[in-house]
Amino acid sequence: MSIDSLRITAGKHFQLKDFDPAAKPCTTGSKAGDKERVDALSIELDLLQDKLYAMRSKRLLIVLQGMDTSGKDGTVRGVFRAFDPLGVRAVSFKAPTANELARDYLWRVHLQVPAAGEIVIFNRSHYEDVLITRVHGWIDADECTRRYRQIRAFEEHLVENGTTLVKCFLHISKDEQKKRLEERLADPLKHWKFDPKDLEERQYWDAYAEAYEQAIAATATPEAPWYVTPADSKSHRNVAIADILLHTMTAMKLAYPDPLAGLADIKVT
Template identity: 45%
Template sequence: MFRCEPGVRHRLSRRDPDAVAGLDKEQGQEQFEKTLKRLQELEFLLYAENKHSVLVVLQAMDAGGKDGTIRSVFGPLNPQSCKVTSFKAPTPVELSHDFLWRVHAVTPRLGEIAVFNRSHYEDVLIARVKNLVPKTIWSKRYQQINDFERLLTENGTHILKFFLHISKDEQLRRLTKRLEDPTRYWKVDLADFEERKLWGDYEKAYEEVFTRCSTDDAPWYIIPANHKWFRNLAIARILMETLEGLQMKFPAPKYDVSKIKVK
């Protein structure tokens, strides 16, 4: 339903950020709790089997809900096998390497789920919109990203990329709430209000990403995210279905346990 088919032009204007798949909030939260319980079981199995890893990429407009998604969907998972990395502006050391260098260093090992709060896609989003590098550079990065992600998938990493789709009006509501609530003042960033003026440019940049970088092995999903409860449920379900599709099993014992006696 939310998956971007490879090679197809995807228009955000044709995707409803208010969609809830016919559910109400109470139904959605009930389903989310059941899904989350199953996710915890599958995460334990992923860690025990140690044959696969999962990379979850979260991207959104400012105030799109990346932090909230991490708290709600991934916060209840075991931090021993679920790691979160937030990508800020690159440091001088990172800038002295290729743009994927800092990303590759924190990809998940076998048995782990890695969550990226922003990601290598910033290098074809803000880098493009704000002209941080010439077009001759960022235009080559789509294929470099596809090659990088293919390397990961061929070595056991399953990639899920989620765009949290909110409306411009919903963004305004969330940014305004930050200004009105003292407990949210710490979230206020003047850059968010400036970036809002570039909404249309970012939409075009994202649509290019969906068209050129959604592949069979590393798909993009456009998640309706105006309603946080539905956003959480949709992402949790897709992750659950991905893990169930791996048909994982607990490893056989290394020893004949019938002969081990505890004294």
């Protein structure tokens, strides 16, 4: 399967430069074909989610990370709309509130993990606590290493207790970000998406790339893999994420439960 080349399950030899943001390993060959493919996958994903919801025992957590403009919101909109909102919840982590800062950094994250039968998408996540914090020197290298260990232990705990965990890094190039920021400035309908802070953070592009590389290398495990998803093309990105979801949910061995096999004998009078 074409997503296999994107999956990182061990950090030892991981280098971000080995991954091309413009690659299209999952494409059907055309943009129109990719869109059709996402529509087709959506039908399969919807069915799988219905089974997950019916089983009420397993849980799925998807972490979306990526540079500004990498398409996290667009992925939620473009791929996760396939699912019934009853069983899906998107959680956006912004700058922590005073109430959140008063606890350890995993507190607000643990609070939002999926319940049995639920799919939760983290739009940003606890990884910000080893990314923006590291880039701006709010934490030092020792604290960052400690957090990698804490995050590995936390994710291991979630997985051992019945949560399937997939982490997707939406990988764009610096040029593509420039294009998208310019679009936001040029198009009045996209003005609301423009944040002057994005220009400031763009100055730290290389530091972010390094922080991502280190974080992915330190936290990629067979149980909590990262997918370095080429995201310069939005339509390809959506195919890739839908493929990753299909692969992940298929491996979850979802099936409708039948607690009362004799239910068919019951008469409604």
